[in-house]
Amino acid sequence: MKWRALMWVLWPSFLIAGATSATVFALVDPLDIKFLGYIQVSRQLAYAVGFFLFWMMAAMSSALTLHMAPRGPLVDEFGDPI
Incomplete structure (x- = not known):
């Protein structure tokens, strides 16, 4: 699971870094x-x-999003899954 979470952070940030640097340097x-x-x-x-630099900034953003994502099953006050 640790490697999967790392790829959830690095792959989208790599794509964003490529698009951002192409836009900026154009x-x-x-x-x-x-x-x-x-x-x-x-x-x-x-x-x-x-x-x-763009990759690091996007990776920090993705890592923060993953860190703030809820963990475990989400249930309401009656114990039913959300």
Whole structure:
């Protein structure tokens, strides 16, 4: 069950990271981005860092959703399943 829950978090967040980085980098040229005002990185590094940053943010969101999901059988006050 532990591996299944890990895949419930990582697979959707991977898909969202791919779509998000495709959208962001279609609108923003990585060579125009300067970090701390003067550090310029290559396109490949910006794409990789951006993808993994988006993946981490989406994975944290999915993990929080999984953490907050109810566990066990849900029953009402009469003991009937919901």
